[in-house]
Amino acid sequence: MADNFIMADSVLLIDNLCKSYVKGKPVNDHISLSLGLGEIFGLLGPNGAGKTTLVSQIIGLAKPDSGRITIDDVDIIAKPGYARQACSFQAQTQVPINGLTAIQAIELVGRVRGGDTKTVRARAQELLHHLEMEEWTKKSAETFSGGMRRLVAFCMAAVVPGKIVILDEPTNDIDPLRRRLLWQEVRNLVAMGSSVLLVTHNVLEAERAVDRLAIIDKGKVVSMGTPASLKGNGGRNMRFELTLEPQAAIPDFPEFILNTAVTGRRLIGRMGEADISAAVQWARNLKDNGIAEEYSVGPASLEDVYLKVVGHNETPETNAKEADHDAVAA
Amino acid sequence: MTRLLRDYGLMLKWQALSSKTILPISLVVQLMVSFGFVIGLGFLYPSITPNIAKFLTTGAPTISLLMMGLVLVPQMVADSKTAGTFDYIWSLPVSRMVYVAADATIYILLSIPGVILSLILGAAYYHFGLHVSLLAIPAMLLIAMTGIFLGYSLAHSIAKAQITQLITQVLVFFIMIFSPIMFPASQLPHWLSDLHKYLPIVYMANLSRGTLTDLNVNLGQAFAVVGAWCLLGLAVTCILIRKRR
Numbered sequence: 001m002a003d004n005f006i007m008a009d010s011v012l013l014i015d016n017l018c019k020s021y022v023k024g025k026p027v028n029d030h031i032s033l034s035l036g037l038g039e040i041f042g043l044l045g046p047n048g049a050g051k052t053t054l055v056s057q058i059i060g061l062a063k064p065d066s067g068r069i070t071i072d073d074v075d076i077i078a079k080p081g082y083a084r085q086a087c088s089f090q091a092q093t094q095v096p097i098n099g100l101t102a103i104q105a106i107e108l109v110g111r112v113r114g115g116d117t118k119t120v121r122a123r124a125q126e127l128l129h130h131l132e133m134e135e136w137t138k139k140s141a142e143t144f145s146g147g148m149r150r151l152v153a154f155c156m157a158a159v160v161p162g163k164i165v166i167l168d169e170p171t172n173d174i175d176p177l178r179r180r181l182l183w184q185e186v187r188n189l190v191a192m193g194s195s196v197l198l199v200t201h202n203v204l205e206a207e208r209a210v211d212r213l214a215i216i217d218k219g220k221v222v223s224m225g226t227p228a229s230l231k232g233n234g235g236r237n238m239r240f241e242l243t244l245e246p247q248a249a250i251p252d253f254p255e256f257i258l259n260t261a262v263t264g265r266r267l268i269g270r271m272g273e274a275d276i277s278a279a280v281q282w283a284r285n286l287k288d289n290g291i292a293e294e295y296s297v298g299p300a301s302l303e304d305v306y307l308k309v310v311g312h313n314e315t316p317e318t319n320a321k322e323a324d325h326d327a328v329a330a
Numbered sequence: 331m332t333r334l335l336r337d338y339g340l341m342l343k344w345q346a347l348s349s350k351t352i353l354p355i356s357l358v359v360q361l362m363v364s365f366g367f368v369i370g371l372g373f374l375y376p377s378i379t380p381n382i383a384k385f386l387t388t389g390a391p392t393i394s395l396l397m398m399g400l401v402l403v404p405q406m407v408a409d410s411k412t413a414g415t416f417d418y419i420w421s422l423p424v425s426r427m428v429y430v431a432a433d434a435t436i437y438i439l440l441s442i443p444g445v446i447l448s449l450i451l452g453a454a455y456y457h458f459g460l461h462v463s464l465l466a467i468p469a470m471l472l473i474a475m476t477g478i479f480l481g482y483s484l485a486h487s488i489a490k491a492q493i494t495q496l497i498t499q500v501l502v503f504f505i506m507i508f509s510p511i512m513f514p515a516s517q518l519p520h521w522l523s524d525l526h527k528y529l530p531i532v533y534m535a536n537l538s539r540g541t542l543t544d545l546n547v548n549l550g551q552a553f554a555v556v557g558a559w560c561l562l563g564l565a566v567t568c569i570l571i572r573k574r575r
Binding site: 021056059060061062063080081084085087089091092093094095096097098099100104108109111112113114142 | 337340341343344347348349350351410413414415417418419420421422423424574575
């Protein structure tokens with residue numbers, strides 16, 4: 001077993017995991033990672049990268065072809081029941097709550113997870129209060145928007161949290177205000193003693209929320225570490241971005257701009273602080289000559305790393321990006 | 331055991347609350363179908379006698395329960411699979427069979443009004459008497475559970491929801507036209523009547539008639555054969571729902 005992915009006090013350990021649904025087409029290809037006690041760990045990757053398949057194996061919905069998954073040193077491939085008790089899970093799909101009110105749905109899962117009636121009720125009401133959802137407490141789920149159903153699903157995962165809380169795209173469809181509140185609740189889960197495995201392709205949210213992360217692409221872990229360590233990249237800690245005029249040909253980057261990526265009309269690269277003025281001069285020339293529409297220089301973001309490692313075909317989720325920025329920054 | 335009962339109660343509550351939106355429409359449909367069935371017999375058999383009406387009416391519970399188990403249940407299960415419901419439910423720390431038991435309980439409770447209504451309406455409309463024995467309760471439960479477990483097995487053994495829907499449509503025809511529930515097996519071609527010796531359908535009809543009327547039926551054999559099919563359906567359901575992808 002390679003040791004570089006193991007955290008001290010790991011609660012979840014995944015070692016060399018392989019899974020394919022069609023022979024010769026691995027969905028998870030020798031994945032190794034660990035989730036530390038009290039850690040928020042992000043699993044990032046484009047659609048179809050194998051993130052949800054990995055989660056499915058952790059909670060016993062799918063069986064690996066090879067490799068090991070342990071929770072508290074218990075082999076949960078052999079004992080999937082232990083994983084279901086140890087993990088509370090917010091699925092990417094909608095939860096079956098039609099006919100139930102928000103409070104009924106949350107309380108039922110809390111009771112199923114072993115909580116007593118009184119404690120579960122108090123915790124459910126606390127979550128609804130924290131997420132400013134009181135007015136939906138006794139409304140039937142049929143009247144909920146997609147975002148509201150997702151928030152209820154989060155509460156169902158958080159009401160009696162497992163040792164590990166797995167959140168699969170928890171903020172999809174949720175408004176910016178409640179995203180902020182939801183991230184606060186995620187941090188509360190950690191304060192209550194849980195570790196969080198966050199599955200997302202929203203890079204900006206992940207950057208603000210996670211302690212460590214792994215980027216998965218085509219079933220493999222292509223990068224892993226803290227957001228800061230992934231962004232460090234040998235002193236090239238500045239991000240350069242250029243937007244071309246429509247129809248303009250892609251110019252050659254100067255030598256000091258490295259790790260370049262092109263997505264549509266956007267050109268992105270990394271450089272050191274010493275090269276800022278030269279980069280600005282180069283960009284200004286392009287703008288004066290009608291090649292570039294605008295440019296910017298700023299601190300590198302995880303998005304740059306993400307774009308670099310998953311290639312040029314994937315654009316990270318940028319919808320509601322401005323709103324996210326405020327929400328996650330809270 | 332206490333944990334299992336507790337989980338069963340919670341899952342039952344969950345399923346009951348989920349079903350409450352379809353409960354009123356389900357009752358109205360059952361009322362209409364029961365009433366329509368009884369009146370419709372008179373159209374099919376203009377010179378119907380009370381004895382013929384008794385034979386036909388007491389076959390109705392079998393048809394109704396089989397339709398629920400082999401048509402409605404697979405369709406609902408297929409829909410739930412498509413919606414990802416099972417991925418969520420199976421992730422909870424509850425035995426999967428406990429969930430199936432709660433689900434089956436709701437289906438059985440939903441089907442009771444239709445079964446009782448068709449019997450009462452038939453007896454009143456065609457002036458025949460029912461001789462309901464205490465064995466009618468286990469008999470009806472056994473018919474219902476067998477249908478539900480076979481329905482679960484069918485839906486969970488087929489990956490694509492559309493294929494499940496198609497098969498259930500074929501089953502409707504098989505149950506209604508090619509199964510000796512509303513007519514004697516002797517009216518079928520030999521090969522089909524021989525096939526029905528191994529299928530549970532004719533024995534389900536016998537269970538129904540043997541426990542609701544004074545008609546002479548081999549109840550022991552009917553309980554044994556339908557019981558065996560019920561266990562088979564239960565075993566296959568158990569295996570399929572525990573299977574990981």
